[in-house]
Amino acid sequence: MKKVVCLLITLLFTVNIFAASAAGYGKNDLNVKLFKELEQQEGTKITIRDAVKIALKDSYQVYSATKSKEIAEEALRQANSSYYPYIDFEANYNRALLRAKSLNSSDKMVETSIVNNTYTAQLKANWVLWTGGKITNTKEYIKLQAESSNYKLQHVKSVVARTVVNYCYKIIYASALVHVQETYLDVAKQHLAETKARYKQGLSSNLDILTQQVRVDNIVPQVLLAKRDVELATLSLRQILNKDPESPLFLTWVENDLLLPDLPDLQTLYDMAYQKRPELIVSKLAMDIAEANWKIAKADHYPNLSAYGNYGYFGYTKEGLPDGNHYYLGANVGLNLSLPIFRGFSISSQVKQKELYYEDAKESYENQKKNVRIEVKTAWLNLEEAKKRIESTKGVVAQAQENLNSKMLRYRNGLISQLELNDAISDLNTSELSFVQAIHDAHMALSELNFSVGRETKDYE
Numbered sequence: 494m495k496k497v498v499c500l501l502i503t504l505l506f507t508v509n510i511f512a513a514s515a516a517g518y519g520k521n522d523l524n525v526k527l528f529k530e531l532e533q534q535e536g537t538k539i540t541i542r543d544a545v546k547i548a549l550k551d552s553y554q555v556y557s558a559t560k561s562k563e564i565a566e567e568a569l570r571q572a573n574s575s576y577y578p579y580i581d582f583e584a585n586y587n588r589a590l591l592r593a594k595s596l597n598s599s600d601k602m603v604e605t606s607i608v609n610n611t612y613t614a615q616l617k618a619n620w621v622l623w624t625g626g627k628i629t630n631t632k633e634y635i636k637l638q639a640e641s642s643n644y645k646l647q648h649v650k651s652v653v654a655r656t657v658v659n660y661c662y663k664i665i666y667a668s669a670l671v672h673v674q675e676t677y678l679d680v681a682k683q684h685l686a687e688t689k690a691r692y693k694q695g696l697s698s699n700l701d702i703l704t705q706q707v708r709v710d711n712i713v714p715q716v717l718l719a720k721r722d723v724e725l726a727t728l729s730l731r732q733i734l735n736k737d738p739e740s741p742l743f744l745t746w747v748e749n750d751l752l753l754p755d756l757p758d759l760q761t762l763y764d765m766a767y768q769k770r771p772e773l774i775v776s777k778l779a780m781d782i783a784e785a786n787w788k789i790a791k792a793d794h795y796p797n798l799s800a801y802g803n804y805g806y807f808g809y810t811k812e813g814l815p816d817g818n819h820y821y822l823g824a825n826v827g828l829n830l831s832l833p834i835f836r837g838f839s840i841s842s843q844v845k846q847k848e849l850y851y852e853d854a855k856e857s858y859e860n861q862k863k864n865v866r867i868e869v870k871t872a873w874l875n876l877e878e879a880k881k882r883i884e885s886t887k888g889v890v891a892q893a894q895e896n897l898n899s900k901m902l903r904y905r906n907g908l909i910s911q912l913e914l915n916d917a918i919s920d921l922n923t924s925e926l927s928f929v930q931a932i933h934d935a936h937m938a939l940s941e942l943n944f945s946v947g948r949e950t951k952d953y954e
Contacts (some may be wrong), residue, residue: 528669528751528932531723536741541661542748544734548657549650551735558642558649563614565635572635575732577626578620578800587611597806608809615805624786625795634785641778647947648771653733655944659937660730663752664744666933673714673929677922681709684918690913701911708915751881753935759873762946766865769947776854776861784855787847793833793840802826865945872942879935886928894920 521920539547549555589609621628659942691697702743767773804824808815833840900917903909 522836528746529672530743530745531668531671531720533743536743538743538745539925540747541658544661544730544744545654545657547734548653552653552733553735554649554653559602562639562642562646565639568866569632569635569639572632575621575632577587578618581617582615583617584614585611586613607811610808610810610815612808612810612815613805615803617801617803618798621716621797621799623798624798625797626791627792628796630785630788630792634782634789637785639777639780641775642784643853644771644774644778648775651771651944651947655940656733657730658940660726660733661744662933662936662940663726664723664730665746665936666929667719669929670719670926670930671716671723671930673922673925674712674719674924677918678709678712678716680918681705681712684914685709689724696907697860697911704911705915730897751932751936753876753939756873756942757877759870762869762873762942763866765946765948766869767862770865770945771947773858773865773947774806776858780851780854780858783847783851787844787851790840790844790847793843796830796832798831799829800826801829868945869942872938872945876935876938876942879938882931883935886931889924890928891923893917893924897921 571582587610587886589606589611592606592609685702685708688697688701688705692699692702727743728738730744731738731742734742736742802825804822806820806822808820896921897917900909900914904911904914
């Protein structure tokens with residue numbers, strides 16, 4: 494009975510965390526006793542913040558997205574090379590094993606050349622001067638791809654951080670369930686002991702003892718299930734942190750981890766999501782990328798102009814290396830203009846395809862904006878509902894405790910049955926579980942809201 498009273502006090506003070514947090518009141522030393530850590534084996538204890546930092550550093554998802562970002566940045570550097578001329582050096586040696594022949598005036602086959610060895614060495618340059626905007630738009634396309642890869646990395650980090658936070662609060666929630674169910678089991682055992690004592694006094698029957706023993710036995714699996722959930726959540730946390738399943742790594746938490754912050758109004762949250770949500774920014778960049786790709790396709794309608802030049806050595810001999818009479822130096826420069834006239838309407842078709850992709854990307858961006866608003870409001874509604882449940886379950890727990898106190902007194906005076914007393918104990922346990930569930934749901938909704946507005950990794954980098 495004493496433990497039940499202590500548990501009730503703990504619950505009441507725990508509820509006041511969130512009411513006091515919203516009003517700016519101070520914290521109480523008793524308000525997190527229900528959520529105290531379970532005794533663990535020796536190992537390394539990490540906070541929620543530590544867990545997120547480890548995941549952002551070690552998880553494969555972040556590693557892969559980082560490499561994709563680096564590849565995109567290198568592609569951008571490659572695209573910049575299109576603005577500069579290309580210079581190549583070529584050297585060639587050719588040995589004629591069978592020389593070419595042709596018919597002479599006498600209708601006989603004679604060799605057309607006495608050259609056996611050909612030596613060439615050239616320095617060639619080519620500079621694209623104008624392509625109808627293709628080079629500029631290609632660079633812009635790749636630049637947008639690089640920028641998009643950066644926000645994709647941020648999105649991956651946000652997903653990883655949200656996953657880690659969710660696993661952490663699952664551990665905290667499962668630990669609280671262990672405490673609630675163990676207290677429920679202790680109360681049931683105490684009631685069993687009291688029933689046995691009453692049986693010796695002739696105040697209870699053997700059936701009462703059997704009934705209470707069954708109740709105790711039914712609670713034990715619930716305790717074991719809650720402990721298993723702690724282990725499974727811890728295992729999942731180790732997995733997302735890229736640690737071995739047997740790694741002695743355990744979560745620790747403090748009172749501040751259970752506080753719920755004051756929230757801005759819904760419109761402010763919408764505006765924050767528009768500015769910070771990585772997927773929304775990526776969707777906007779996808780629209781810009783599709784537009785750049787469309788412009789690249791349209792550039793195929795225009796001529797290409799390039800300048801070229803070469804300077805080279807050319808030598809020819811029948812045998813051996815060429816002397817001063819058997820080689821010459823050559824050089825030339827020029828312009829090359831290429832204009833597509835007709836290609837079976839393929840260019841027009843490609844341009845139309847890219848235009849349709851662009852229109853689809855624009856619509857996708859607008860649809861994504863609506864989806865983000867829905868996600869933000871959904872998380873906000875879930876959080877507000879969970880907060881209200883926290884407040885309402887506080888009263889339910891108080892009523893359940895008062896009812897149990899009354900039923901216990903009436904039971905000891907022989908005014909109610911054992912079944913009615915057990916119902917009162919169960920009601921208190923149910924209300925405690927509902928309270929713990931409300932706290933868990935509130936933090937899950939808060940994590941989802943942080944993710945929805947692009948704030949999940951804000952405090953960890």
